[in-house]
Amino acid sequence: MKSIWENYKTDIAYDELMHSEFQPRPVSHGLCQYLNSLKKNDIDKRKMAAELAIMEMGITFTVYSDEGNIDRAWPFDIIPRIIDAREWRIIEKGLKQRLTALNCFISDVYGEQNFIKEGKIPSETINSSKNFRKECVGMKPRHSVWANICGTDLVRDKNGIMYVLEDNLRVPSGVSYMLENRVITKRVFPELLQGINILPIDDYPTQLQDMLSSIAPHHNGKPQIVVLTPGIYNSAYFEHAYLAQQMGAQLVEGSDLVVKQDDCVYMRTVEGLEKVDVIYRRIDDDFLDPEVFRKDSALGVRGLMRAWKAGNVALANAPGAGVADDKVVYAYVPEMIRYYLNEEPILPNVPTYLCSNKDDMAYVLEHLAELVVKPANESGGYGMLVGPHASAKQVEAFRKVIQADPRNYIAQPTLSISTAPTLCKGKLEPRHIDLRPFILQGEKTFVTAGGLTRVALKKGSLVVNSSQGGGSKDTWIINMEGR
């Protein structure tokens, strides 16, 4: 019988689990041994068991398409991705450092603006940012934290170094899939998890609840926390419901909330109106309050900004936090860390060319076919160009797009992002992956043990977003000490 590892290639990029076709890295010894002990149809059976569990647990995400919105089962690869706890501790430190600096920066932007005054970033960059909200100037959220929940995307280049690809500070999603992936792995490989020391992840909902309680405007013991969802047609609705359930919080839609004359937020319950203290909102700033932002928004709550500014309700993330979730601002994060914390960045940025900068722009236009070009304020992998994978025609079309709006484009070298063995038609093949850990910041700072590993299921593809044919893997942080 042929091995599932037959012709496994480790030369296309850094492979997370394998040195070579025949030699696993130290962290993946246990896993590889276990996989080799299984018969081929045994592995297929486990894969089917995982798919069945996903269907029955109803783990879905919604894809927007021309034919309407479709609920799709969450594509999951049963082979986990593994990171050594010793490496993870450094990454964790780097993530905390990064979010702390970002929050200092956001506070500064809506306060004194020292970073700008000292010429560390052009004022033009901030003023022209789509996510800079002048309505937020002068606000001071509790603990001076604006971005309470952050999803930071990490990728590993072929030299083995982990880079920060982007910071998602608006409404990052994916954490429920991280949690459910572990639940499925426990169901599918119960005997495997016994012998390996994997850091647990299931305290996330408790940590989230603690963090949300810590930002409540009044210290009255048990604040009323709600999760505000745009509703069932949002692609992340499953996650909104999941997190609300896991925290024992109410899942509300805009129409369930009302702001009264006293500038307090209430929800409509069977017992009448009940006051709300903390809103974990999963709605973009634009749709939050038709009184202040988009007038046509039917998803938000009229008067919400009034209540927030009066200090009667906490919003996580705070409105305006997205100003630091701009791919142009991203380029300045290492400088923020030095400026606000007086430290050197632990996690490096990917070299970034700003198209608004003349020299950078010239370079970008010259090397378009080698670079990845991204719009500054999109998420979900929409509207980007991967130079080496694009046709000449696409590259030329993109050239015009960039030239028309240089402020809103950045370019980065095409990284050869790392791979991990992924089950494809009964065989293991290398597929490109990234990692999105989630960081919570309120009174304290917390980082998930690992995060959501997303995998580009299409051979050779570098795009891991679920909306673009990506899947995910369980992520194990393994403690190797004491073995």
Next chain:
Amino acid sequence: MLSRSAERLYWLARYMERTENTAKLVSVHMNLLMDLPKGVEMGWQQLISISGSEQKFYAANKLENERNVTRFLLTDPSYSGSLFSSLSAARENIRTTRELLPDEAWEQVNEMYLFAKNNLDAISNRSSRIAFLNEILRGCQRFTGLLSGYMSHHHPYRFIRLGRNLERADMTSRILDLASLLLSESRSDELRLYETILWMNILTALNALLMYRQHVRSRIKGDDVLNFLLLDKTLPRSISCCLVEISDCLNQLPNHDGLPEKLVELERYVQAIDTHQTTQLQLRGILDDLQNKLGELHQQIAENWFLRMASEQGQGG
């Protein structure tokens, strides 16, 4: 709890109860027809008439035969009262209230839905239809059982009980409708011969046969059965018992306004029904009236707890 969630839980319970009742009804009826000789005036058309869906059925079907009726009642996605439509609606409601219920509740409904969706063809022949219906019935029981065992019996649970019992009372009254057909003066001598079997099946459809034997302790007679199913306060599917449950929930829910008094009236009305003295025609009238009163009760529940949003809209901001 949110008014919106209360409404969705209430409907979740109604749709789950409807799913179970439809499965039970078809299953019992199938069993009954196997016992009866060919040619008696009892067939599949009776199921269409008690569900009040003649118009809808005859718009798409010419013959009220087994194949058409079971397909219509069980799997027709365009008929909102079909088992599959009810189950789909239950799933939509639980999908939007997951945060209030134990994980297992959502998984149970989702699994049942996937099972039904993947086995819609199974209903075309009798033996796989029986297996299909049994699986659905078991699923409904698991759902009810796990909520009762895993969930605090507070407001969300009360709205579930409220929806379940209102739906149940409605279905019991419809099954009694079917019974009233049997009392028709013009019934054939042949049907009269099989009366005991018919009444036994009515009891079975409401899971009441064993309880009837234990509590009524007489041979199975039409007016005793009617009496039992209308007035017994301890039989879970009797009209009176459903009203007791509803009244219990109403009294424990906040802002119940005038609802408990309305219910007392309704309970009195039911208790005053004298099955020994009514003719078949009168009984049909009474049951129609009862169904209307249940409809009114639903309206009042909705106005009291679910529609608050509309009435408050003006005060916002």
